[in-house]
Amino acid sequence: MKQTIKTEKILSAYKVLSNAKYTKLGDADKVKVWKIARALKPIATKFEEDSKDAAEKFKPSDDFADRLQKAQEYERMLHANADMANSPMGAAEYGAFVDEFQRYNQLVTNAVKEYADKEVEISFDGLSEDAFGKLMASNEWTMEQVIEIGTLIVE
Numbered sequence: 309m310k311q312t313i314k315t316e317k318i319l320s321a322y323k324v325l326s327n328a329k330y331t332k333l334g335d336a337d338k339v340k341v342w343k344i345a346r347a348l349k350p351i352a353t354k355f356e357e358d359s360k361d362a363a364e365k366f367k368p369s370d371d372f373a374d375r376l377q378k379a380q381e382y383e384r385m386l387h388a389n390a391d392m393a394n395s396p397m398g399a400a401e402y403g404a405f406v407d408e409f410q411r412y413n414q415l416v417t418n419a420v421k422e423y424a425d426k427e428v429e430i431s432f433d434g435l436s437e438d439a440f441g442k443l444m445a446s447n448e449w450t451m452e453q454v455i456e457i458g459t460l461i462v463e
Contacts, residue, residue: 309431309432312429314428315351315425316425319351321456321460325341328447332442332443333443337435337443340435341435341461351430358423359416359419368411378396378405381396432461436462440458
């Protein structure tokens, strides 16, 4: 079956299938499920790579990771009511970093959302309802997971 699907749906289905058990399926259906997961994997992998790339490219400065660590230490000290005289940054510097971090986070979120909303054409042989029932019986999925992958992989 050939489908055009949003990347986010493929990611969700791949996550469920990559952890699935196949004990109650026959050999031919196990191979089908493996082929479906194999078809989904490159899209999931590319999304992960693109997300990491966006997170790296949108970093506002080379010392961003160091300043993030200092801000986290500042927060930890603040919540522990520690002596702030020994904090790694001052309150004004912390406030400025929080604003910068929020802008960075929004840029990354927007980029990742764009990737997730992208429609991708994918083709594989779907499972019969009987085989999907056996796949469900092999796993302890929530109804949300069943609906998510069932609409994608059942013929």
